[in-house]
Amino acid sequence: MMYGRRCEARMMLPRVMLLGLMALAAAFRGGLAAEAPSEDAVRAAYLYRFAGYVAWPDGAAADAPFVIDVMDSPAMARELRRILASHSINGRMTLVREVSRLQDVGNAQILYVAEGRAQLLRELRPQGRSALLLVTAEEGGLGDGSVINFLTVDSNVRFEVSLAAAERWGLKISADLLGVAVRVQGGHGQLG
Amino acid sequence: MHFPAHRSAATVRWLALGIAAALLGPLSCNATDATADGDLTAMSLSDLAKVEVTSVSKTNEVLQRAAATIYVISHDDIVRSGVTSVPEALRLAPNLLVTQSSASAYVISARGLGGNPTAQNFSNKLLILIDGRSVYTPLYSGIYADTIDVMLEDIDRIEVISGVGATLWGANAMNGVINIITRPSYLTKGSYADLGGGNQQQFGDGRYGAGVGDDGAVRVYGFGFHRGAMELADASGAGDGWSKGQAGFRSDWGLAQDTLTVQGDFYRATENVLNSLDGVLLGGNLLGRYEHHDSLSDLQVQAYIDQSEQLGPGGSSGFTVHTYDVSLQDALMLGSRNRIVWGGGERLYTYGITNETELLFVPASRDLTLANAFLQDTIALTGTVNAVLGMKAEDDPFSGWTPLPDARLSWAINDRMTTWAAASRGIRSPTPFDTDVQEKVGTEVFLHGNPDFRPEEVRALEIGTRAQPTDSLSFSIAGFHDHYDDLRTVEPNSATSFVPLYWGNMMRGNTFGIDSWASWQVTDWWRLSPGVTWVRERLTFSPGASGLLGTVQAGDDPGSHASLSSSMNLPHHLTLDAMLRYVGALPSPALPHYTELDTRLGWRMNRTVEFSLRGANLLHARHYELPAAAGEEITRSVIAEARCNF
Numbered sequence: 001m002m003y004g005r006r007c008e009a010r011m012m013l014p015r016v017m018l019l020g021l022m023a024l025a026a027a028f029r030g031g032l033a034a035e036a037p038s039e040d041a042v043r044a045a046y047l048y049r050f051a052g053y054v055a056w057p058d059g060a061a062a063d064a065p066f067v068i069d070v071m072d073s074p075a076m077a078r079e080l081r082r083i084l085a086s087h088s089i090n091g092r093m094t095l096v097r098e099v100s101r102l103q104d105v106g107n108a109q110i111l112y113v114a115e116g117r118a119q120l121l122r123e124l125r126p127q128g129r130s131a132l133l134l135v136t137a138e139e140g141g142l143g144d145g146s147v148i149n150f151l152t153v154d155s156n157v158r159f160e161v162s163l164a165a166a167e168r169w170g171l172k173i174s175a176d177l178l179g180v181a182v183r184v185q186g187g188h189g190q191l192g
Numbered sequence: 193m194h195f196p197a198h199r200s201a202a203t204v205r206w207l208a209l210g211i212a213a214a215l216l217g218p219l220s221c222n223a224t225d226a227t228a229d230g231d232l233t234a235m236s237l238s239d240l241a242k243v244e245v246t247s248v249s250k251t252n253e254v255l256q257r258a259a260a261t262i263y264v265i266s267h268d269d270i271v272r273s274g275v276t277s278v279p280e281a282l283r284l285a286p287n288l289l290v291t292q293s294s295a296s297a298y299v300i301s302a303r304g305l306g307g308n309p310t311a312q313n314f315s316n317k318l319l320i321l322i323d324g325r326s327v328y329t330p331l332y333s334g335i336y337a338d339t340i341d342v343m344l345e346d347i348d349r350i351e352v353i354s355g356v357g358a359t360l361w362g363a364n365a366m367n368g369v370i371n372i373i374t375r376p377s378y379l380t381k382g383s384y385a386d387l388g389g390g391n392q393q394q395f396g397d398g399r400y401g402a403g404v405g406d407d408g409a410v411r412v413y414g415f416g417f418h419r420g421a422m423e424l425a426d427a428s429g430a431g432d433g434w435s436k437g438q439a440g441f442r443s444d445w446g447l448a449q450d451t452l453t454v455q456g457d458f459y460r461a462t463e464n465v466l467n468s469l470d471g472v473l474l475g476g477n478l479l480g481r482y483e484h485h486d487s488l489s490d491l492q493v494q495a496y497i498d499q500s501e502q503l504g505p506g507g508s509s510g511f512t513v514h515t516y517d518v519s520l521q522d523a524l525m526l527g528s529r530n531r532i533v534w535g536g537g538e539r540l541y542t543y544g545i546t547n548e549t550e551l552l553f554v555p556a557s558r559d560l561t562l563a564n565a566f567l568q569d570t571i572a573l574t575g576t577v578n579a580v581l582g583m584k585a586e587d588d589p590f591s592g593w594t595p596l597p598d599a600r601l602s603w604a605i606n607d608r609m610t611t612w613a614a615a616s617r618g619i620r621s622p623t624p625f626d627t628d629v630q631e632k633v634g635t636e637v638f639l640h641g642n643p644d645f646r647p648e649e650v651r652a653l654e655i656g657t658r659a660q661p662t663d664s665l666s667f668s669i670a671g672f673h674d675h676y677d678d679l680r681t682v683e684p685n686s687a688t689s690f691v692p693l694y695w696g697n698m699m700r701g702n703t704f705g706i707d708s709w710a711s712w713q714v715t716d717w718w719r720l721s722p723g724v725t726w727v728r729e730r731l732t733f734s735p736g737a738s739g740l741l742g743t744v745q746a747g748d749d750p751g752s753h754a755s756l757s758s759s760m761n762l763p764h765h766l767t768l769d770a771m772l773r774y775v776g777a778l779p780s781p782a783l784p785h786y787t788e789l790d791t792r793l794g795w796r797m798n799r800t801v802e803f804s805l806r807g808a809n810l811l812h813a814r815h816y817e818l819p820a821a822a823g824e825e826i827t828r829s830v831i832a833e834a835r836c837n838f
Contacts, residue, residue: 037232039245045232046240053237072607083233116257122487122525143449143485153379154267154837155244160378164449180237183378184406185446 042157043137043150044079047110050148051089053177056109056131057170066092066109069099073114110135118144131170142185147171151182158182242799259580259602259612260357261656261670261707263287265350267375272759272769274792274806276388276395276417276831279337281344282370283773285352286709286723289753291775293823295419295432296338296463302354302368303672304703304727304749305679307334309822310781311745313680317366317620317648319357323374323455325479325496330513330541330560331553332625333364338461339475339500340372341438343397343413345384345835348375354707355672356618356652359568359582359598366618366650367674376444376453377401378409385836392808392829393419410443421464422824423814430824431466436473453481469506475499489524492535504548513543529572536565543624552630554641562621563587568598576604590622591647609659616654619647626680626695639682640692648697649677656707667710674703681733682740699743701731717761724754742780748819750776750785765796781819787811802835 047068066089070077077098084094099105102120107130113121118136121144126132134146141149142162147169150159164186166173178184232240263285275281279298283290289306291299299306299315307315316333319326320340327340350372357365380401387396394417401411414437421433440457461473479496495518503510519537526532544557568582580600587593596619602612622645631639656670676699683696709723728751731743755773762768770791777785789811794804807830809815814825 036244041232042240042243042245045235046237048233049235049237049240087233123528140485143483143490145487151379152245153375156241157243157245158241158379177237180241182381183376183409183446186407186449 036155038075038079039137039150039152039157040073040075040079043112044076044083046150046157046159047080047112047135048083048087048089050133050135050177051110053174054133055172055174056133057172058130064092065095066090067095067097067107068110068112069097069105069108071099071105071111071113071120072117073112074098076112076114105132108132113137113146118146118149121145126169133171134165134169147173153182160185162186257578257602257604257610259578259600259614261287261354261654261668261672263352263354263668263709265352267348270344270347270350272767272792272794273771273790274769274794274804274831274833275344275790276393277337278340278342278344278372280808281347281350282352283755284757284771285350286721286755287354287707287725288352288368288370289725289750289775291817291823292422292826293818294430295422295824296434296461297823298337299818300335300337300370301747301749302352303674303705303707303725304729305367305676305747306749308745308748308780309818310748311682311741313745313747316623317364317650318368318370319361319365320370320372321361322372323479324481324494324519325477325498326515326517326539328364329500330515331511331543331545331623333620333623336500336502338434338436338463339459339473341415341436341459342372342374343399343415343438343440345386345397345399346374346380346411346413346442348373348379355614355654355670356598356616356650359566359584359596359616364620366620366648374442374455376409377411377442378403378444378446380411381409383836383838385838386833388831388833390806390829390831391420392827393417393831404443407447408443408445410441412439412441414439423827424824425820427814427825429466431464432824434461434463436461449484449486451483451485453479453483455479465505471505471510472501472503472507474501474503489522491523492521494519494521503546507546509546509548509551511543511545513541516540526569531570531572533568533570534566536563538563550632552632553624553628554630555628558589558624558628560589560624562589578602578604586619586621588621588647590627590643590645594619594621594647608661609657611655611657613655614653616652618650618652621647630692637692640685640694642695645680645695646678646697648679651675651677664713665710667708669706669708671706672704676700676703676731676746679731679746681737681745683738684740693740696737698734698737699731699746700734701729701743703727703729703731719757719759721757721759722755723757724752726752744780748778748780748822750778752776767794767796768792769794775817778819781821783816783819786815786817788815800836800838804833804835806831806833 068080077096080096102124105111110133112135115137118138118141121134135148136146137150142160145165147165148159148161150157159181160183161178161181162185265284269284270281273284279290282288282300287302289301300318301315302318305317307313314332314334320335322342328335353369357369361369381403382401384399397415399411399413403409416437418435422430424430436459438459442455445452456478458476463471465471477496477498481494484491498515501512517539521535523533539562541560545553547556564584564586566584571579573579582598584596585593586596596617598616600614602610604610626645627641627643629641630637652674654670654672658668660666678697679699681696681698682693684690685692705727707725711721713719731746733739753775755771757771760768772789774787788809790808792804792806794802796802809826809828814827816823816825
């Protein structure tokens, strides 16, 4: 009985290996699989586009640079610099700064906080600061005080928006952006 | 009977290879099929939302720093593996051992002591929660695997914690906790349907989700399946095929800082029983959860009701359990260093049992009330060192209040590496099966429940490291030493009369071992994920114990189990996934070690439609995962499936 089963397993193996080899051969014949962009590349493109749909209250001087602070995500900073090397935001020069502590967050327009770090935002208050568009990328990011939170759903990068947080920071967000969000928290009649 | 069964298995095998070859064959020699971004910055927001991104394996940052052994099965893992049930999905976690005993029954365990069905010791030291609803049965603390179906497409992730999770999750989170978390309904808008079938099962699923007003979303789903019978030792049918239909909904309502979730599921299943009438399962649940998040606290209040009814062949035996549960949990920062989580809950079980003539519960019905209160403080000792101190007090109707303390220390050595250690205590509370049961031979009672049965206890020490040394490599390794006391034994009634026997608490001892896994992104398109768990058990009887059934009654466990998963993104929108799993030999009753292979080939025809072909248990036409006394032969199966998102 036992012998029979083992014997069958041994006979089966070559066919299984064959299947595996066929797949491998197929993979190599086709070369590397299609190169889709990374999550950070798409998030960076979103960040660049968001600036066109958000109104900051303190109309900064047109000659002051548009500053994006990136907390704890070198990959995101790299993607942003790549994009902003050839694009301006609202006609302004841009500056991407990497920070690792809240104390280092300066008078930026956007603060992007890397996955896993959103809790830090709980200690950030609007008082005495310029209006910051807080952007996170983790489940529960809005609960931590973020305005826009990225979610990856079925290989697509999507985002959710908290209008309460936007209001707290004095930001107005256009209905076009809200229309693309998977979820808008605190939505009644506040569309800017 | 014999011959045709064998032949159909061979046919299935060749059919599988044929279809695989047909799918792989047309691959052209063209180089990459570039869907590469071009210029993302030129895209509108709604176009960006449709860009497919590479999902490079990565460790969830929050979990990366948790001071516990946690493996997360993602939505993607579930879809790409092609599994069709929750127990099969749990196999994807290397820190769990999942063995199948019949068409509808599985044994799920972590870190040993997975029970020994031939000694009536069932796997009862794990807790499974579906969206915060506990699904173990209060009758014996185990899991009825045929009652925990979830619409797999709607699962966001499954978090598998091995080790004691008692402080936050309570009793029976003794060797592990499994959290099945479904997606909020605002992430499942649109329609989904799938249809699949093969030699072993046929199924269909459907879901529709939509936004409601500005702040809400709802989805409804339904599915049905039939799973065919397994086989007996002589390769004849085990007559245990079963069918199930389930429907449910989830709705989420978001206000400024508040979320309200209401969800429910209802099912009915028919299970064939060899040479007998069918059994029936009926169940339903309704859950509401309110969450409030602000910069000071995260509050969660949850309530649910659950009804589960199981009727044996022809309704001659069975039981009904009603569960009513309320709980509250609040997390808040106290100063800048202390994050407090506190809460409590109360649960009422009411059950009624239709006793069989030789297996009785006396009394046949009870109301059981459980209560708990807990407090946990996560203290940031330095920027990189956290301490977690927790205490839960749990009151169960049989053993009263029990303290469940927990202390953990984690050190984030750098951004890529965390080391942690923990000491904790967990219990398995007594159940009616321990206290009320009477087993008879004819009219004579030969085994009697013990009203004084004490909780089974574990005191666990763990140490672990999680690291991502390079962008393409991550690993987790944890060593554990569990000291058990008051494990259940069978004792003679008194010195003068041997029977009836009764349950005692006269076994103790140690288990120690290692849970480990890694993930290696070999290339952009190929990921390999090995996992190994190794457990040694050293159990002894307390002085004066009968020694009946030996210490192996606590767990007929393999000394090790391991898996190797491969996940490939091939050109032409093909994906190929495979998992090879090895389970070591079982001691008594003995079962030789075995190796099995599951694979799935998927082809995304377009954004809407995907076809796939899956083979499960491919290496053997049939194999045992539990000894013949406790399980049936599990047969090879092949499934073709079409999935449609629209």
